Amino acid sequence: MNxxxxxxxxxxxxxxALGQEPEIxxxxxxxxxxxxxxVARDGQQHAFNVEVAETIEQETVGLxxxxxxxxxxxxxxxxxxxxxxxxxxxxTLVSLDMVFINEDGTIRSIAEDTVPESLAVIDSxxxxxxxxxxxxxxxxxxxxxxxxxxxxxxxxxxP
Numbered sequence: 259m260n261x262x263x264x265x266x267x268x269x270x271x272x273x274x275a276l277g278q279e280p281e282i283x284x285x286x287x288x289x290x291x292x293x294x295x296x297v298a299r300d301g302q303q304h305a306f307n308v309e310v311a312e313t314i315e316q317e318t319v320g321l322x323x324x325x326x327x328x329x330x331x332x333x334x335x336x337x338x339x340x341x342x343x344x345x346x347x348x349x350t351l352v353s354l355d356m357v358f359i360n361e362d363g364t365i366r367s368i369a370e371d372t373v374p375e376s377l378a379v380i381d382s383x384x385x386x387x388x389x390x391x392x393x394x395x396x397x398x399x400x401x402x403x404x405x406x407x408x409x410x411x412x413x414x415x416x417p
Contacts, residue, residue, distance in 0.1 A: 282349060285323035289316060294334060294390070295409040295417040296357075296365075296402055304400050305417070308332045308390065320391065322349040327393040336412045340385035345369075347376040353394025357402070358382035363413035365406045368397050388412060 289309035296304045307330055311317045321333055337343060340361050347354070356369040369380045371394045382389065390408065397403075409417040 282319055282322055285321075286316065286319040289333070291331075292334070292410065293417055294332075296400075297407040297409060298401060299403065299406060303417075304402065306330050306332055306392070308334045310334050310336065312336070320345075320350070321352075321354065323351060325351055327352055327354065327391075329393060329396065332390055332392040332396075334410065334412075335389040335391075337387060337389070340387050342384070343382035343386050343389045345380045345389060345391075346378065347372050347374055347380070350374055355392045355394055355397045356380055357390040357392065357397065357408070358384075358386040359388045359390060359408050359413070361387040361413070363408045363410070363415055365402070365404050365408060367404060368402070370397055371395060 289311060291307050292310050294306045294308045296306070298304070307328075309331070311320060311333055317335055320335070321327060335343070343358055345356055350372075351374055353374055354372045356372060357365055358367045358369075360366045366386050367383045372380060407415075409415045
């Protein structure tokens with residue numbers, strides 16, 4: 259495991275497990291946005307304009323302290339290679355749907371309507387290339403399910 263991966267994993271651990279409180283006290287500025295499309299099993303396409311977390315610092319803050327997530331927005335976390343993804347909702351003020359995505363762009367698992375400010379670990383249940391955070395209720399509203407396909411440059415299938 260390289261230093262970046264180790265720091266990324268440490269950033270996702272609950273602060274209590276590390277014996278310290280992170281210094282995060284406010285939302286980060288809006289990040290660069292990119293087009294992402296989810297293709298449902300019936301062929302219907304759902305387009306999103308998501309922020310992309312590209313640094314460990316951006317990944318660590320994520321959507322913390324944001325008071326809303328646009329219906330067609332969200333944040334994509336690219337882990338660069340398949341790995342377990344363990345997220346949490348500390349300092350996240352709105353419910354999110356967390357979509358865990360395999361290296362080929364298929365959805366591996368979904369955690370719907372996560373609890374704001376919870377310290378519970380939300381696990382990908384296996385190695386994934388990326389995690390996509392959407393506004394809570396989005397996957398149910400659009401009938402997005404495990405096995406659907408995500409199109410984005412990191413999966414080599416940009417829309």
